[in-house]
Amino acid sequence: MIKGLLTTLREMFQQPVTIQYPEVKRPVRTRFKGRHVLKRYENGLEKCIGCSLCAAACPADAIFVESAENTDEERYSPGERYASTYEINMLRCIFCGFCEDACPTEAIVLGDNYELSFTDRHQSIYTKDMLLEPVPPGGKPTPQNTEPGKYTRSVPVMQDPQD
C-alpha cells in the first residue's frame, strides 16, 4: 500500500502534461498537412499555371480553378496561362495532399495552419488572395510587366523533392 501511495506522491511533483493550447502551440511535424498555400517564385511570379490538375485529382471536389491567358504586359505566372480564379472549400477538403502530388509546378503546398473553424459556410471558401503567399523580398507583385520571350516555359526544370 505504501508503494502505491508513493506513486501518488511522486506524481504530485511532476509537471502537468497539458499543452495550454491557445497560448502555447505544439509545433507541427514537417510533413503535416494543413491549410493550403499557393507559392510564388523568387521574382514574385505565381507558380500556379491554372492547369486544373489539382481539381481533377481532388477526391472531394473541393478545388475550383479557372484559368486565363498571360500576356507580357500583364504577367501573373510563367508560360501561357495563369489561374484567374482559385477557390478551395476548406469544409470539403480532406487534406489528403493529392493536389500537392498532382501539381506540375509545386505551386500548391499544404501548410501548417490547422485553425479552421467558421460560423458560416461561405467563410470556408478560400479565394486566391487568401491562399497566395506574400511576395518574397526582392520580388514584384503580380501582374508584372515583363520583356517578351523571357517566360516561355510554364513548368520549370524540377529538382528532387524536399520536405
Place this chain on the structure above:
Amino acid sequence: MGLEQKTGNLGVVTTSLEQVVNWARTNSMWPMLFGLACCAIEMMAAQAPAYDMSRFGMELMRASPRQSDLMIVAGRVSRKMAPVLRQLYDQMPDPKWVIAMGDCASCGGVFNNYAIVQGVDEVVPVDVYVAGCPPRPEGLIHGVMTLHEKVKREKLKDWA
C-alpha cells in the same frame, strides 16, 4: 423573456446582465458524448490530458442530452442516424449549440453519396463548422473558442 419590455430603457442593467449570463454560458458548456466516426477519436484526444478541454469549462462529456448544452457532431451522419440526431437535439434543454466537427458533418466531405447526410445543417441548426479530416484536437478547441466568441455576442433580446 420580456425582461427588456418590463425594465424599459435600462441599458446598463441589461448589458451587464447580458455579459454575466454569456460569461456563465461560455465557461460551463457541457458537451454531449456524440461521437459517430473517426472525428470522435480526436474529440476524445481533446478531452484527454494533453489538450484538456476542462480548461474551458467542458468538464466531462454527458451521455444524456438532457444534461448537455453543446452537441459536437463528430463524424459522418448516415440517413438512418439523422432522426436520432434530431431527437437528441430536441431533448437538449435550451440554450443549446451545435458544432459540426470535421468535413463529413459539415458538408458530407468525400462521402458524396445517398447514404450520408450532406451536412448536418439539413437536420439541426449548426453554429460552428470545424474543417479538417479529422481536425486536430487544437482545431476542435479553436472551433470551441469560435463558438465562445459567438455566444459572447449574443443579445438579451434574442434569448426569448
